[in-house]
Amino acid sequence: MNGNQESVDHKFQRRALQVSEAQARITEVANVLEFEDVPLNQSCGRYLAERVIAPHPFPAFNRSGMDGFALQAADIKNCGNGNRVWLEIVDNIPCGAVSTVEITTGTAARIMTGAQVPEGADTVVMLEVTETRVTAGITYVGISKKQDAKRNITPRGQELSQGDLVLPAGGMISAGEIAVLAAFGMDMVKVHRRPKVGIFATGTELLEVHEPLQPGKIRNSNSPMLEALVRETGGEPIMLGAIVDDLELARGKLKLAMENYDFVITTGGVSVGDYDIMGDLVREQSGDMLFNKVTMRPGSVTTAAVREGKLLLALSGNPGACFVGFQLFARPVIGLMQGAAQPFLPEWTATLGADYPKVNNYTRFVRARLEIREGSLYAFPATLDESSVMVTIKDSDCLIIVPPEERGLTAGAKVTVLKLPGEIRG
Template identity: 75%
Template sequence: MNSKEEAKDSKFHRKALQVAEAQSRIIEYGKLLQMEEVPLEQSAGRYLAEPVYAPHPFPAFNRSGMDGYALIAADTEETGEGKWVWLDVVDNIPCGAVPAADIRRGTAARIMTGAQVPAGADTVVMLEAAESREEGGRLQVGIRKPQAAGKNVTLRGYELREGELVLPAGRMIKAGDIAVLAAFGIPLVKVIRRPKVGIFATGTELLDIHEPLVPGKIRNSNSPMLEALVRESGGEPVMLGAIVDDIEQARSKVQIALESYDVVITTGGVSVGDYDIMGDLIRENSGDMLFNKVTMRPGSVTTAAVRGGTLLLALSGNPGACFVGFHLFARPVILQMQGADQPFLPEWTAVLGADYNKVNNYTRFVRARLEIHEGQLYAYPASIDESSVMVTIKDSDCLIVIPPEERGVSAGDSVKVLKLPGEIRG
């Protein structure tokens, strides 16, 4: 930190926290929200409020894995070397039907894939390994090779036993989970309510996306980005527009938002300039402040406070810093409010794909893309990694963590990365 930064920190009562300490302070306010029931078809992406236990075995009956014949394996012991065994076919069992007859020695049943194996049968011979004939007015099936008991039969409870844990609480519901819930006849799913997140941008210089560009102004790109990030995290974003650089207006709007939503996020106005109103607003009640500086680049001015029990997170107005700050602080809180079992970004190890030579006194979170080459994971730093740069956000699927003690990192070095949500695109 240079002397100018130290002077500003002293003037504005900033005390920098390590990222982990700032995260631990803010995550305490990710209180679990209430439970609600939603239809199964609307449950994708939601977080389970309670564990789900199997109400019955699955499958609920011995199930055929083939089209063929259900029979008793012992009846085929004498086959082989040209010797056949012929069995009377006493039933025909399509999928969804209940067997009409038990299988006894010397008998078999025609059966379809997925159908219930009749009592007495312990194996299913696939259709291609059997032959049929009529003998004395009776339909018979011929088997020419010995068959093992249990072959092509999925036993009752093979996948899940009754009372066994199916899905734990805190799990985000995906397509496979929906299939399991449907198979157990669960039409309503108990999930945690989505947090409602109020989003403000601050700055007289901001234009709405529909407005024409004019000299000295910029379009508000952070708010739509935050809206998407909140949705990506399972929350319900509420767009509250932009606040001009007027502290009275900001105070009124932020207070109403804090009384209305589970979390309030602002972007911009947290530095130490003459028009950085969010910093001034939060300093008015410094006893409610959690932190107002973090030892990180970008986004060291990230600020958090609690008002009336509601979390207020003030992110940098620089797009890169806003993006990083959201993933490190806002996303974990939003996820924890839904009971997510893994609220923080997962940490991976990768090989650095290109030299990174920036030196900082703070930990740097470098936007980067991941690629896999010959089974090895590589991380390539964004070509432009300035805090104010927006365009490289779209190409980033991870953040490379560069500790402050590093004086440049070389291609081929092992680095820690925080995996951002979504697939690897590189």
């Protein structure tokens, strides 16, 4: 089956799409949010809404690379073999000052690291290879080694010329980008607004985190996980709690959420059980259904729709499936809403570190741990990677993609992995 084909589950009226097609459908309707200007010191983690062009060269002047003496290289071309040249010191230039004295033949200026090189000088000799003397009230610097022009000088515009592209639109702002923006005097930065993401869970079996455990009940771990994932992706999560399996109650909460937030994510209630109400809610308005089944494990029942111009993503209530569904569908949507140029998880190639014997009819996204051994990248699949398993999420820094045509994989095979955010933990 190619990426544009659909399979039909007639029993539950679900059309199963390939992951790539489902991603294309949901990202196509992910609207970029409006601009806003934020202070530079609050811009880390945001996405640039417009490209940045250098308003002036950088550096903006010829800059000394060290403490020493600025002079003309021609004056010391005959130094060496015991021949020393003495030059009159005509100025002392601290960092931040601009000399008004032009360097001419036979003269030099004391200069500090980072200071603007005076007119006429074309090289800077480091302080450690010089000596000074005073004769008749005039201070001279002695140099006994020749040096070429342009040495120890950072030329104007070496890094960027005026009009050069500094930063493209859609890039995430981190420490390096902040340094560049600061260097060009940009104290306010134009970024896209962070999306407000409503999150709620369904299930009569759910307890709040602070509640004591009861027979037959489980604590709602998916909502806090989704809250953290939304923050990690740059969105603003709004926690709407958990509701029992009541269709009217869920309908009202969903309507309110769609009216007030940019994107709504639910967890639970999308399977085929008698009390799986989210599937029923989405099917009530089937005209704006994007997909309600994906050829993936875990999370094949992942569902997406558009309501009143807003995106709804209904994820499985199983923790593993909820986590994978977020990474594949919610993460790129939240990124695109902020104008991210690269909203999808990066694909890497790794060596499989242990056998993975499972056979699947659908593409499987296996939680795994990356490890670098002797300069090579290895991916070790989680021992427990079932949809319902929650604990291995914390140990995973990638997802191994196992295509359906693979009838089990052996250690040493080359595999494609989706790198999850954060450092390699192995």
